[in-house]
Amino acid sequence: MKTVTFTASALAIIAVSGTAAFARDNVQVAGSSTVLPYASIVAEAFGENFDFPTPVVESGGSSAGLKRFCEGVGTNTIDIANASRKIRDKEIKTCADNGVKDIMEVRIGYDGIVFASQKDGPAFTAFEPADLYNALGAKVLKDGALVDNPYTKWNEFNADLPDADINAFIPGTKHGTREVFEEKVLLKGCEDTGAMKAMVDAGMSEKDAEAGCMKVRTDGKSVDIDGDYTETLARLGSNPNGVGVFGLAFYENNTDTLKVATMSGVAPSTETIASGDYPVSRPLYFYVKKAHIGEIPGLKEYAEFFVSDDIAGPDGPLAQYGLVSDPELAKTQQAVADEVTMGSGM
Amino acid sequence: MSDATHPAAHKSPARSLHQLDARTKRRNASERRFKVMGIVAIGIGLAFLVLLLSTIVINGSTAFQQTFIKVPVYLDPAKLDKSGNRDPDDLKKATTFTYAPLVQNGLLEVVQKAGFGSELSKSDMKNLISASAASQVRDRVLADPSLIGKTVDFEIFASSRVDGYLKGRVHRDEIALDKNISVAQLDLVDSLRKDGALHKGFNWTFIFGADASDSRAEQAGIGIAMLGSFYMMLVVLVLALPIGVAASIYLEEFAKKNRFTDLIEVNISNLAAVPSIVFGILGLAAFIQFAHLPQSAPLVGGLVLTLMTLPTIIISTRAALKAVPPSIRDAALGVGASKMQSVFHHVLPLAMPGILTGTIIGLAQALGETAPLLLIGMVGYVATNTPEGFWDGFVSPNSAMPAQIYEWAKRADPAFYERAWGGIIILLIFLLGMNLIAIILRRKFERRW
Numbered sequence: 001m002k003t004v005t006f007t008a009s010a011l012a013i014i015a016v017s018g019t020a021a022f023a024r025d026n027v028q029v030a031g032s033s034t035v036l037p038y039a040s041i042v043a044e045a046f047g048e049n050f051d052f053p054t055p056v057v058e059s060g061g062s063s064a065g066l067k068r069f070c071e072g073v074g075t076n077t078i079d080i081a082n083a084s085r086k087i088r089d090k091e092i093k094t095c096a097d098n099g100v101k102d103i104m105e106v107r108i109g110y111d112g113i114v115f116a117s118q119k120d121g122p123a124f125t126a127f128e129p130a131d132l133y134n135a136l137g138a139k140v141l142k143d144g145a146l147v148d149n150p151y152t153k154w155n156e157f158n159a160d161l162p163d164a165d166i167n168a169f170i171p172g173t174k175h176g177t178r179e180v181f182e183e184k185v186l187l188k189g190c191e192d193t194g195a196m197k198a199m200v201d202a203g204m205s206e207k208d209a210e211a212g213c214m215k216v217r218t219d220g221k222s223v224d225i226d227g228d229y230t231e232t233l234a235r236l237g238s239n240p241n242g243v244g245v246f247g248l249a250f251y252e253n254n255t256d257t258l259k260v261a262t263m264s265g266v267a268p269s270t271e272t273i274a275s276g277d278y279p280v281s282r283p284l285y286f287y288v289k290k291a292h293i294g295e296i297p298g299l300k301e302y303a304e305f306f307v308s309d310d311i312a313g314p315d316g317p318l319a320q321y322g323l324v325s326d327p328e329l330a331k332t333q334q335a336v337a338d339e340v341t342m343g344s345g346m
Numbered sequence: 347m348s349d350a351t352h353p354a355a356h357k358s359p360a361r362s363l364h365q366l367d368a369r370t371k372r373r374n375a376s377e378r379r380f381k382v383m384g385i386v387a388i389g390i391g392l393a394f395l396v397l398l399l400s401t402i403v404i405n406g407s408t409a410f411q412q413t414f415i416k417v418p419v420y421l422d423p424a425k426l427d428k429s430g431n432r433d434p435d436d437l438k439k440a441t442t443f444t445y446a447p448l449v450q451n452g453l454l455e456v457v458q459k460a461g462f463g464s465e466l467s468k469s470d471m472k473n474l475i476s477a478s479a480a481s482q483v484r485d486r487v488l489a490d491p492s493l494i495g496k497t498v499d500f501e502i503f504a505s506s507r508v509d510g511y512l513k514g515r516v517h518r519d520e521i522a523l524d525k526n527i528s529v530a531q532l533d534l535v536d537s538l539r540k541d542g543a544l545h546k547g548f549n550w551t552f553i554f555g556a557d558a559s560d561s562r563a564e565q566a567g568i569g570i571a572m573l574g575s576f577y578m579m580l581v582v583l584v585l586a587l588p589i590g591v592a593a594s595i596y597l598e599e600f601a602k603k604n605r606f607t608d609l610i611e612v613n614i615s616n617l618a619a620v621p622s623i624v625f626g627i628l629g630l631a632a633f634i635q636f637a638h639l640p641q642s643a644p645l646v647g648g649l650v651l652t653l654m655t656l657p658t659i660i661i662s663t664r665a666a667l668k669a670v671p672p673s674i675r676d677a678a679l680g681v682g683a684s685k686m687q688s689v690f691h692h693v694l695p696l697a698m699p700g701i702l703t704g705t706i707i708g709l710a711q712a713l714g715e716t717a718p719l720l721l722i723g724m725v726g727y728v729a730t731n732t733p734e735g736f737w738d739g740f741v742s743p744n745s746a747m748p749a750q751i752y753e754w755a756k757r758a759d760p761a762f763y764e765r766a767w768g769g770i771i772i773l774l775i776f777l778l779g780m781n782l783i784a785i786i787l788r789r790k791f792e793r794r795w
Contacts, residue, residue: 024640026731026742026743028641028642028723028743030723030726033756036560036726036727037559037560037561037757037758039727040559040560040727041559041560041561043559043727043730044558044559044562044727044730045441045442045481045559047730047731048442048481048484049438049441049442051438053731053742054730054731056641056642056723056726056727056728056730056743057726057727057728058642058723058725058726058727058728059725059726059756060720071635074638075638075640076634076635076638076639076640076641078641227756228756229758230755230756230757230758230763249758250758252524252525252526253526253758253759253760254758254760255520255521255522255523255524256516256517256520256521256524256760259523310441310443317477317561320472320561321560321561
């Protein structure tokens with residue numbers, strides 16, 4: 001028993017203090033849960049077709065991924081951060097402070113954001129940004145005056161919408177999707193309804209008015225979902241009047257339970273998003289630590305493989321899954337091949 | 347009893363044991379009420395257990411079945427081996443994207459030979475078969491290049507939609523908007539089934555296979571994650587058992603009782619109640635950021651779970667040591683044994699069943715833990731590579747069974763959801779097995795004084 005105890009404690013000490021850095025032979029990726037399915041499809045095909053091990057892809061949200069990305073350089077940090085929004089200046093600064101100076105930005109394509117509800121629920125079939133602003137904005141224009149959002153039913157501000165309680169499930173603030181929702185839906189709706197003009201007239205600066213427009217009501221009619229789309233789906237399942245925000249690919253996998261609403265009269269599909277007719281879409285990115293290229297085997301090959309025509313092209317598996325392929329893919333391919341970093345003339 | 351009640355006893359009328367007075371009746375009634383409440387409580391508990399288990403079995407049992415399609419694939423040398431020398435390095439240049447059309451052609455031929463859908467093209471076949479088919483064929487060809495130029499039969503996975511249709515998860519009237527399957531394709535599936543090319547079988551891949559990406563739910567398996575759990579449990583067992591037992595023996599048998607040991611005791615009890623995610627944060631800071639151990643490695647997961655399990659093991663070991671009567675120690679010391687001899691020769695063997703039970707229950711708890719693994723990179727698309735050799739298993743990226751289940755439950759394709767329930771069944775079998783061992787050990791070796 002004694003010897004066992006000794007060996008075990010010795011083992012523990014070696015395990016903890018033996019700081020001889022382990023060489024890592026797999027690419028490590030983390031970030032946006034929207035990009036995760038695409039990244040996992042690429043990682044799987046990469047593992048199958050190359051002699052490198054399959055990369056590890058974690059999720060957790062764009063912000064969480066970029067935070068880990070900016071922790072520093074070295075094999076105990078991640079190589080790639082997936083993001084469903086552009087990296088912020090603040091994050092670039094944090095990165096630089098921690099020694100992550102050369103970052104390659106790779107745009108992989110576009111993703112649509114759709115508004116869906118229970119298939120057999122009320123007829124939420126057509127939305128305008130103005131409707132969603134009236135339903136979810138913190139302050140709305142009612143009878144010419146700016147008031148705290150008083151609406152409880154959809155048909156109170158638009159007679160075409162169903163007589164149903166407002167009950168929306170929107171992505172929480174740690175998701176990149178939230179930012180797109182605020183900018184492309186709430187802000188647009190705020191301008192359309194004239195609420196923004198009222199705010200500016202009331203003496204707010206342009207910037208403050210924009211920030212005010214992007215505030216969401218906090219009286220429980222709008223629920224932030226910090227988890228994934230599956231959580232939103234589950235919440236819709238128990239709320240017949242609920243309206244949820246999903247990625248296009250997630251909706252397309254669940255057409256048996258969900259029905260989607262048009263936005264400004266356009267139904268979401270890869271075609272309408274590619275043509276730019278469907279207004280609520282955003283580019284998806286991944287960020288590569290250039291310092292890790294050459295250190296981590298397969299990192300550059302993975303990045304190149306991700307944007308290759310076979311994968312990210314219009315007929316590739318990513319498009320099949322729901323990604324809207326980038327018309328400027330060739331330019332991205334060239335940039336990755338040349339290892340162009342941010343701020344170096346791209 | 348006391349003087350105060352004495353006069354009252356005098357006043358009470360003569361009682362008969364055969365005739366119940368009001369007070370006895372009340373007491374009996376309250377006892378009956380209590381029994382009924384107890385039975386109701388147990389009944390509610392049982393009802394929920396039955397509900398839970400039946401939900402799990404109903405939702406999860408389909409994961410153990412999978413639809414396969416038998417497809418003869420012509421391995422076209424013109425496409426697979428352009429240089430014509432069968433050199434393995436050249437053969438690797440033909441990627442799965444080259445193989446995919448060959449498999450689709452093969453299925454198209456089966457369909458047309460059977461006389462259905464002559465107007466269909468090979469892109470219509472894409473939705474019927476799993477995206478994994480191409481890599482399955484490619485692996486086989488790379489392993490045996492002599493197959494090139496021949497037509498070889500492959501048992502390939504049907505796509506998750508086709509599989510869901512045969513299992514009753516996908517319904518004809520609900521797929522109008524689904525771009526991954528169409529009614530015409532389901533008609534084709536029905537005819538292929540009659541024809542015998544399509545059949546259901548036991549899904550070994552689910553039990554032994556690796557995780558799969560979001561586009562091919564049908565190929566996903568829990569096997570690699572199971573290995574990850576195994577390695578973590580190994581680390582926990584090797585570290586937590588000796589450290590825990592040594593600590594408890596010292597605290598219980600050797601340490602002086604003073605303020606300092608009291609403080610340690612309070613802290614151990616507190617640690618047992620700390621939420622597991624806290625150990626994850628600690629593990630991230632101590633093992634990955636400070637000690638530079640690899641991310642996503644079962645070694646780190648095991649170390650974190652060791653920290654989490656230690657208090658449980660120490661507490662149960664101390665209870666087991668305490669349960670050994672002092673007379674055993676006194677007798678050993680009395681015949682001249684040293685303190686250490688009395689502990690290791692007499693007390694510890696008698697306490698062993700209790701220690702093992704505590705350890706196994708601690709391990710079972712660690713086996714079901716997901717939260718701390720989130721922070722050390724073990725949740726996500728991770729469990730994909732089979733470790734190369736025994737020792738590599740400790741450091742190569744891996745997940746764990748509960749983490750894999752959590753991951754599947756998040757994914758978009760409903761077929762993953764079915765697999766999450768299937769994973770729960772496997773995890774439950776492991777947990778039940780471990781608890782059963784604990785019970786058997788206790789029954790068999792426990793001694794009472």
